[in-house]
Amino acid sequence: MLPGVTNARPFGVTARELLQRRVAALPTLPPPPRGPGQLAQWQARLRDSVARVLGISDELREHTADVHWVITSSTRCDGFIRHRVEYAGALGGTGTAYVLVPEPALDALVAGITCLHGHGNMLGKELVAGGGPEGGASEDELTTVIAQYGYDFAARLARRGHVVIAPDALGFGERVDDRGAPHHQAMGRVVEYLGYTHTGLRLLDDRRALSVLASWPGVDASRIGAVGLSEGGKRTLFLAAFDERVHAAVVSGYFTTIRNEVAVWDRLGGWDLCNALPGLLHVADLPEIAALVAPRPLLVQNGRDDRLYDLDAVKNGFARVVEAYSGVGALDAVALDLFAGGHRFVPEAPEEWLSRWLPPALAANTGG
Numbered sequence: 075m076l077p078g079v080t081n082a083r084p085f086g087v088t089a090r091e092l093l094q095r096r097v098a099a100l101p102t103l104p105p106p107p108r109g110p111g112q113l114a115q116w117q118a119r120l121r122d123s124v125a126r127v128l129g130i131s132d133e134l135r136e137h138t139a140d141v142h143w144v145i146t147s148s149t150r151c152d153g154f155i156r157h158r159v160e161y162a163g164a165l166g167g168t169g170t171a172y173v174l175v176p177e178p179a180l181d182a183l184v185a186g187i188t189c190l191h192g193h194g195n196m197l198g199k200e201l202v203a204g205g206g207p208e209g210g211a212s213e214d215e216l217t218t219v220i221a222q223y224g225y226d227f228a229a230r231l232a233r234r235g236h237v238v239i240a241p242d243a244l245g246f247g248e249r250v251d252d253r254g255a256p257h258h259q260a261m262g263r264v265v266e267y268l269g270y271t272h273t274g275l276r277l278l279d280d281r282r283a284l285s286v287l288a289s290w291p292g293v294d295a296s297r298i299g300a301v302g303l304s305e306g307g308k309r310t311l312f313l314a315a316f317d318e319r320v321h322a323a324v325v326s327g328y329f330t331t332i333r334n335e336v337a338v339w340d341r342l343g344g345w346d347l348c349n350a351l352p353g354l355l356h357v358a359d360l361p362e363i364a365a366l367v368a369p370r371p372l373l374v375q376n377g378r379d380d381r382l383y384d385l386d387a388v389k390n391g392f393a394r395v396v397e398a399y400s401g402v403g404a405l406d407a408v409a410l411d412l413f414a415g416g417h418r419f420v421p422e423a424p425e426e427w428l429s430r431w432l433p434p435a436l437a438a439n440t441g442g
Contacts, residue, residue, distance in 0.1 A: 090339060097336045100355055105394065106365050108401035117366050121316060123357040124366075128274030133164065134316070137278070141285040145173075149206075153177060153233035156203060161286050163244075164278035170248040171241035171283055172203045173290060174232035176434075183294035185432040186287040188313065188320075189228035189240045190280065191247075192304030192327070193346075194219045196258065198247015199240040202306070204229035209247045224419040227301060234425065235434030237293050241283035243276050243309065262347040272348045273312055280313045288319065296321070299432045303327045303419040305348055315366035322371040322431040324424040325364070327382075327417050329374045331394075332359050334387035344382045361394035368395075369404035373427040375411040375420065382417055407431075 087095075107116050125131045143161035150156075154174045163169035176184070189202045200206035200216060204226035209216075220226050228240045242249045245261050265272055288295040299322045302310035307328030314323035332355060335342055364372060374395070376388050392410045399408040411423040 094336055094339065097333055097355060100333070103359060103362060106362075106368070106398040106401060110369075110402050113368065113398065113402055117368075120358060120362060120366060124354070124363065125274075125316075127271070127351055127354050127357065128277065128312075129268075129270040130274040130278060133274075133278055137281055139285045139288065141282045141289070143286045143289075150177070151205070151229070154229070156206065158206075158208065159286065161282060163282060164275060167244070167249075167279070169241055169279055169282055169286075170199070170208070171239050171286065172199045172206060172228070173287070174203060174228055174238040174240070175290075175292075176232055176235050176237065179292065180235055180435050182435040184235060184237055184292060184434045185297040185299065185428075186290065186293040186295075187228075187231050187236045187238045187428065187432070188280065188284050188287060188298065188300040188310075189231065189238050190300065190302030190306035190309040190313070191225065191240065191243065192223075192302070192306040193246075193348075194223060194225060194304075196246055196250055196253035198242035198249065199228075200247065201225040202228035202240045210253070222418070223303060224421065225303065227303070227419055227421055227424065230421055230425070231301070231428070234429075236428075236432075237287065237290055239283050239287040239290075241280060243305070244272070244279060259347065262350070266350065271351055273308065273351060276309050277312045277316060280309055281317050284313065284317060284319060294436075295319070297432050297436075299323060299428055301326070301424060301428070304417065308349070311360070311363055311367075314370065314372065315363050318370070320367075320370065322373075322428060323367060324373045324375065324427060326375040326419050326424065327377070327380065329360060329364070329376055329388060329391060330383040331361060331387045331391035334390060335384060338384045338387065341382055341384060359391070361391040364391075364395045365398035368398040369402045369407055371407040371427070371431040372399075373409050373411060373424060375413070375423060377415040377417060377420075378412050379415055380417045385412075388412075 157173045161169040191201045200209045301324040304327040307325045314320040
C-alpha cells in the first residue's frame with residue numbers, strides 16, 4: 075500500500091452533513107427585545123437586513139400607496155360580484171387580480187382582506203376566489219385543486235361581508251406564460267441572475283395589490299387583513315412583516331424554523347425554488363420574520379400531518395414568536411392553530427380570528 079493510502083475515510087463528509095454542520099455552527103439568533111420602543115427599533119433594523127436578502131432594498135424605499143388600477147370585467151357570483159382588475163405592478167409589470175365585493179353591499183365602510191394563493195398547479199387568483207376563467211384551468215381541474223387544499227377562502231370571506239382582493243403572484247395564473255415546470259425553473263433562474271428573489275418581487279406586487287384594496291370604494295383603509303396558504307402563507311407572512319397597513323394576518327401552511335428543518339432534512343425536498351432566500355439564516359429565521367408583525371394580530375395555522383414541516387420545529391418557532399408578543403403585552407394577539415390534517419387551509423379558526431380582529435363592519439356608535 076502506498077504511503078498515505080488508507081482504507082478509512084477520514085474526509086468522508088457528505089454534502090448533507092457539510093451543510094447541516096454549517097447551519098448548526100451559525101450564531102444563535104438573539105430574542106427580540108422587550109418593550110414597545112425597543113421592539114420597534116429592532117424591527118426596523120431587521121427589516122433593512124431582510125430587505126437586502128430579498129434583493130429589494132431600493133425598490134421598497136420607492137414604494138407608493140398610490141397605484142393606478144382599472145376594472146376590465148365584472149361577474150355576478152353567489153354572494154358577491156367578482157371584478158377583474160389590472161394595476162401597475164412592480165418594476166413596470168402588470169398586476170392582475172380579482173376584487174370580490176359582497177352583494178348586497180353593507181351600508182358602511184367594510185374591512186378589506188388580501189387573499190394570497192400558493193402553487194396549486196400554478197393557477198392563481200381563481201383558486202382563492204373559488205372560480206374564474208382567466209387562469210386557463212378547466213372547471214374540473216379548478217374544482218379538484220380547490221377541494222384538495224380548501225383554497226376558496228377569498229370567496230368565503232366575501233360572503234361573510236369583506237371586500238377581498240386576490241392578486242395573481244408573479245409566475246402564476248395570468249402572470250405566467252406556461253404552467254409547466256421548465257418555465258417555472260427558467261423564471262426562477264432569471265430572477266436570481268438579476269439579483270432578486272421570488273419572495274421579494276412578490277412582496278412588491280402584493281403591497282401594490284394592498285394599495286388597490288385600500289383605495290377601493292367602501293373599504294376602510296385602516297382595517298385591512300391578509301390571509302394566505304402555502305406559498306400564499308409565505309406571501310402573507312412577508313407582507314404583514316413589511317407593511318404595517320396589514321392590521322391582522324393569517325399565515326396558513328407556511329411556518330416552521332428553518333434551522334430545525336435543516337437538522338431534520340427530509341422535509342426540505344418538498345420546498346421548491348420559490349423559497350430561495352440566500353443568506354437569510356445569517357440575519358433571521360421564519361420566527362423572526364413573524365416577530366416583525368408584533369404587536370398586530372397574527373394567527374399561524376399548520377396541519378399536524380403536513381409533510382412539509384416538522385411539528386416540533388413549528389412549535390419551537392412559534393414559542394419564539396410568542397416572546398416578541400409577550401414583550402409588548404400583546405399575548406392575546408398571537409395564536410397557533412394546529413389542526414388534524416395535512417397541507418391545506420381549514421377555515422374555522424381563520425374566520426373566527428378575522429371576525430374578532432376585523433369584523434366586516436364596525437358596530438354603529440350609539441353613544442350620546
